Amino acid sequence: MxxxxxxxxxxxxxxxxxxxxxxxxxxxxxxxxxxxxxxxxxxxxxxxxxxxxxxxxxxxxxxxxxxxxxxxxxxxxxxSPTKKLLPKDPLAISLIDQWSGALSLYIDNILIRQYFLEFAFPRDPNNTVRISIVEKLIPDVISALNLLERQLNNNTFFCGNSYSMADAILTPMLDYVSQTPYAEQLFINAKNLLSYLTRMKERPSGKTVFSK
The missing domain is CATH 3.40.30.10 (Glutaredoxin)
Known part of the structure; x- marks a missing residue:
């Protein structure tokens, strides 16, 4: 290799x-x-x-x-010489592709670029979090999380029964959002999404990548 x-x-x-x-x-x-x-x-x-x-x-x-x-x-x-994560079925591939693209473009924009980075890298001249901006973003964040909750449904993984790049893309976003002060409010109607995040972080890959 x-x-x-x-x-x-x-x-x-x-x-x-x-x-x-x-x-x-x-x-x-x-x-x-x-x-x-x-x-x-x-x-x-x-x-x-x-x-x-x-x-x-x-x-x-x-x-x-x-x-x-x-x-x-x-x-x-x-x-990869042995294991493959992409399925062979064209419809299964399209589901993973469309959600991986949507996560990377739309979901990342609201959850990370707009919301989380306001906490991680405050843009206020005094280096403080702009609470008024955060509060305006909360409805959009909740809407995005609820959308993800509906897609996840009761599945083990985000696009079905197997781990895919959609899971790899989504998990770090959810991890950051779940650490913000408003997390309880944000995930109030997305409990399956929180359980999903826990499962992903408990996988060997998650334990390696998210270890402190």
Missing amino acids: SEIHILGPDFSTFLRSVRLYCEELGLSYTYGPDLNGKKIPLKSDELAHVNPFKKVPVLFYDEHPIFETTTICRFLDNI
Whole structure:
């Protein structure tokens, strides 16, 4: 197996998604913000050399860069010598693809970019959380979580009965949101989603990626 390195900071939800996918496939990898001994800052010109959109994670496979989390996961599935996470049924694949894309675009935007980052990296000049902004976002966050609850239903995994990249993408998002001060209010009608999060974090992959 060729060398795999995941470029990006450990706190990145999508880097954690790629790590989860590697763990589930049993692939060895390294990760972090350094590349060949040099730190690559976020949104930097150096990062643009491997991802023109200056986003992380970027997967390096024998020093070949690959960006976009869903593409990375599909690539990892293709190179895995034994275990495969992508199903063979076209409809099952489309379900995973559509939700992986929706999670990466729409759900990430509201849960992480707008809501969670207000706590993690306060944008107020005094470096304090803008509570008025958070309160305005709460209805949208609840709506997104309720949508996810309906999709999950009583399934073991987000897209059915098998672990998929949708689970790898969703779990880090839910983990962060569940740690915010308003979590009890947010998940009031999404109890299955909280149970799901617990199950995902208790998997060997989750214990590795989410260990403190």
